[in-house]
Structures are given as structure tokens and as C-alpha cells.
Amino acid sequence: NAGVTQTPKFRILKIGQSMTLQCAQDMNHNYMYWYRQDPGMGLKLIYYSVGAGITDKGEVPNGYNVSRSTTEDFPLRLELAAPSQTSVYFCASSFSEVYGYTFGSGTRLTVV
Amino acid sequence: EDQVTQSPEALRLQEGESSSLNCSYTVSGLRGLFWYRQDPGKGPEFLFTLYSAGEEKEKERLKATLTKKESFLHITAPKPEDSATYLCAVGTGNQFYFGTGTSLTVIP
Numbered sequence: 001n002a003g004v005t006q007t008p009k010f011r012i013l014k015i016g017q018s019m020t021l022q023c024a025q026d027m028n029h030n031y032m033y034w035y036r037q038d039p040g041m042g043l044k045l046i047y048y049s050v051g052a053g054i055t056d057k058g059e060v061p062n063g064y065n066v067s068r069s070t071t072e073d074f075p076l077r078l079e080l081a082a083p084s085q086t087s088v089y090f091c092a093s094s095f096s097e098v099y100g101y102t103f104g105s106g107t108r109l110t111v112v
Numbered sequence: 113e114d115q116v117t118q119s120p121e122a123l124r125l126q127e128g129e130s131s132s133l134n135c136s137y138t139v140s141g142l143r144g145l146f147w148y149r150q151d152p153g154k155g156p157e158f159l160f161t162l163y164s165a166g167e168e169k170e171k172e173r174l175k176a177t178l179t180k181k182e183s184f185l186h187i188t189a190p191k192p193e194d195s196a197t198y199l200c201a202v203g204t205g206n207q208f209y210f211g212t213g214t215s216l217t218v219i220p
Contacts (some may be wrong), residue, residue: 059207
């Protein structure tokens with residue numbers, strides 16, 4: 001049972017480039033989330049999804065986009081990367097909004 | 113404004129020295145309070161969910177309690193392998209708010 005799988009683990013982008021962070025879960029969870037974690041700032045919610053075809057903005061959505069075409073996958077798209085998007089990104093899933101999350105191992109992104 | 117505050121920011125304990133971590137919150141419509149453990153370079157690992165004041169949960173050397181304004185994570189006789197950052201989060205509606213964590217170091 002793999003849980004939540006994130007790829008890549010590390011990436012360096014140049015300013016203005018785009019990329020997609022991949023996230024897949026094999027637990028048949030309906031709820032999926034993208035967070036970013038910056039030193040001393042705690043985890044901030046970027047986008048979340050309550051099921052295939054349904055997504056909504058979190059606390060810090062600017063500069064990001066998501067899609068949810070299947071229950072298993074929830075990719076995060078960065079368009080026109082900026083240094084402010086340098087962070088560690090975590091994908092998570094849960095059975096419902098009142099259950100604990102299962103987190104992936106994270107993607108460390110640096111924008112230079 | 114919904115807020116979650118954890119204290120202390122960092123805590124150093126001798127092996128076997130019990131202590132408590134605090135998570136205070138100001139949110140409307142609390143649906144659950146969650147504790148996670150995060151090791152360096154890894155994603156947070158779920159520990160407990162508490163849903164109502166007075167509730168307690170235990171796991172090995174950890175015990176979590178909840179009041180209407182705060183939660184405590186009690187660590188009894190900690191071991192070096194308990195060293196990690198402990199995060200709390202509160203759920204309200206479809207949003208979760210995370211604290212900035214307490215970094216715990218247990219010295220042998």
C-alpha cells in the first residue's frame with residue numbers, strides 16, 4: 001500500500017518556467033489537498049478537492065492551478081514560476097474533512 | 113480571525129523527563145483538532161484526532177487532551193526517538209489551519 005505518492009522529490013526552476021507537481025493516492029480517498037510549508041510559517045492550504053471534478057481554493061491559491069479528473073490523482077500546476085514559490089509542497093488525502101490526513105513525502109521546489 | 117498557536121517553539125528534554133506541548137486555538141465551528149508528528153525531510157504523520165472538549169487519546173508515550181480553547185500533547189518518559197516536530201491543526205468547515213509546530217529534542 002503506497003499511500004500518497006508525490007513526484008518529483010526535488011526540482012529547480014528558473015523564473016517564468018512552468019511545471020506540474022504530481023500527486024497520486026491509492027486509498028480511494030475522496031478528499032485531497034495541496035499545502036506549502038515555509039520555515040516558521042506552518043502549512044498553508046493552496047487548493048483542495050472533495051471528489052473527482054470538484055476543486056476549490058484554499059488560503060494561498062495565487063500562482064497555482066489544479067485539476068481532479070480521477071479519484072486517485074490531484075496534480076498541482078505552477079505557471080510562470082516566481083521566487084516566492086520556493087517552498088516544500090505537500091499533497092495529502094483523507095477519507096473526509098474530519099479525518100486525519102495521510103501526507104506524501106513532499107516536493108522541495110527552488111525557483112531561481 | 114481563525115488562529116492556531118503552538119508553544120513552546122522548541123523544547124529540549126532529557127530522556128525520561130516528561131513534559132507537555134500546547135496548542136491554543138480561536139476558531140468558530142471546530143470540527144476536530146489534529147496532532148501530527150513530522151520528522152526532518154518527511155511529510156507529517158497523523159497521530160490523533162480530538163472532536164470535543166474533555167476527550168483524550170493515547171498512543172505509547174503520547175497523550176492528547178482537549179479543552180474548549182486548547183489542546184495539550186503530554187509526553188511521558190520520552191526517548192530520543194520521540195525527537196521530531198509536533199504539529200497541531202484545527203478543522204473548521206472544509207478548511208484546516210495548522211500551527212507552526214513545536215520542535216522537540218530528547219537528549220539521551
